[in-house]
Amino acid sequence: MTPERTAIESAAAIGGLSSxxxxxxxxxxxxxxxxxxxxxxxxxxxxxALGDVGADVVTAAFVFFHPDNIADGWxxxxxxxxxxxxxxxxxACSHRWAREHLPADLDTARLAExxxxxxxAASPAGAPLFAAWRALPEPEDAPALALHRxxxxxxxxxxxxxxxxxxxxLAPEQALAVRTPYMAALFGxxxxxxxxxxxxxxxxxxxxxNVAMARAFDVLSETERxxxxxxxxxxxxxxx
Numbered sequence: 001m002t003p004e005r006t007a008i009e010s011a012a013a014i015g016g017l018s019s020x021x022x023x024x025x026x027x028x029x030x031x032x033x034x035x036x037x038x039x040x041x042x043x044x045x046x047x048x049a050l051g052d053v054g055a056d057v058v059t060a061a062f063v064f065f066h067p068d069n070i071a072d073g074w075x076x077x078x079x080x081x082x083x084x085x086x087x088x089x090x091x092a093c094s095h096r097w098a099r100e101h102l103p104a105d106l107d108t109a110r111l112a113e114x115x116x117x118x119x120x121a122a123s124p125a126g127a128p129l130f131a132a133w134r135a136l137p138e139p140e141d142a143p144a145l146a147l148h149r150x151x152x153x154x155x156x157x158x159x160x161x162x163x164x165x166x167x168x169x170l171a172p173e174q175a176l177a178v179r180t181p182y183m184a185a186l187f188g189x190x191x192x193x194x195x196x197x198x199x200x201x202x203x204x205x206x207x208x209x210n211v212a213m214a215r216a217f218d219v220l221s222e223t224e225r226x227x228x229x230x231x232x233x234x235x236x237x238x239x240x
Contacts, residue, residue, distance in 0.1 A: 003214035006225040011157070011210070013232035018151040020239050021097035022046075030093055035080035039186075043070060044077020045090025049132035052083050061128045063162030064172045069188025084136075091136055094151055095144035103238030108142040111231040114224055115149040119156070121219040126212075127159025150232070157213055164208035168201040178202040 001009070021027055022042065031041025047058040047070075055071040062070060077086055102108060124131035133152045139145050165175045176184055177192030178199055184192050217225055 001222055001225045001229065003217040003225065004210055006217040006220075006229055007210040007213035009229045010232050011213075013229075013236040014150065014154050014157050017147065017232070017236050017239065018094065018154045020101065021094040021147070024093070024097055027090075027093040027097070030089070031080075034089060036086075037076045037079075038073075040073040040076035040080070041086075041090065043073030044080065044083070044086040045093075046087070046129070047074065048077070048083040048085070048087035048090065049136055050083070050128065051132070061132075061159075063158075063165070064176050064187055066173075066188030087133075087136060091133075091148060091151075094147050095139045095141075098143040098147035099141070101240050102143050102147065102235060103240070106146075106235055106238060107231060108146040108235075110227070111235060112142055112146040112149055114220065114228045114231065115146065115153055117219050117224075118216050118228075119149055119152045122156055122216040124156075126163045127156050130156040130159050146235070150235070153216075156216060157209065160212040161205065161209040164205040164212065165202070167208065168205040170198055170201050170205065174198045175202055175205065 028039075028041060031045070034041070036044060043058065047061065050057060050061060055074040056067070058074050059065065059067045059070040077083075080086065081089070098108075119130075119134055122130070124134070130152060133155050136148075138148055162172075165172070170178075173184070173187075173189040173192070174195065175198070176187055176189060177195035179202065181192045181195065184190065217228075220228060
């Protein structure tokens with residue numbers, strides 16, 4: 001399997017697996033217990049890996065969120081705990097979710113090993129959240145480590161996709177209207193209208209994302225790339 005085909009075939013798993021813990025009610029119950037109001041655990045937890053930076057820096061890294069949405073969540077999160085501490089608490093929710101929900105027959109140790117090779121060698125250029133999450137402490141057990149590293153890889157793809165979207169000429173809210181219009185309100189944007197006119201530019205951005213991501217898979221052999229695609233797809237399909 002070529003690096004670009006690997007990028008295409010693994011996109012759904014890279015983008016989708018971590019979303020399970022991010023959308024899990026248990027994650028936000030933990031956030032509430034820790035003192036995070038509303039959805040600020042997501043902003044403070046995900047963005048906290050960047051450190052004690054301004055809200056504009058977090059907006060720049062998140063790409064697709066309305067700046068006011070980030071500013072509010074970032075300010076609220078500051079009342080709960082320190083930035084890196086928040087990121088570690090958010091990561092701990094992913095570790096708990098992985099232990100409870102990844103399929104029992106998944107070779108999580110091998111998935112973690114393969115993803116670790118990818119993330120260790122990948123360039124952080126254009127992906128600040130990838131660089132920040134890569135620097136966080138890693139868990140020791142295989143299920144948690146596999147998801148932790150998949151989330152780091154998600155931030156790499158997300159950063160590169162954000163760059164590709166902006167280079168295509170789309171505004172963040174236009175890209176969101178194409179891909180996930182039902183998420184517009186959560187991201188702080190008005191309900192989108194017909195986005196069909198933006199589809200060609202979004203397709204161009206997605207293709208450019210796969211080209212950019214392909215470089216990260218050069219570190220794996222052809223056999224390892226095929227194995228990574230299979231294991232990541234198994235993880236996504238079997239997640240409960």
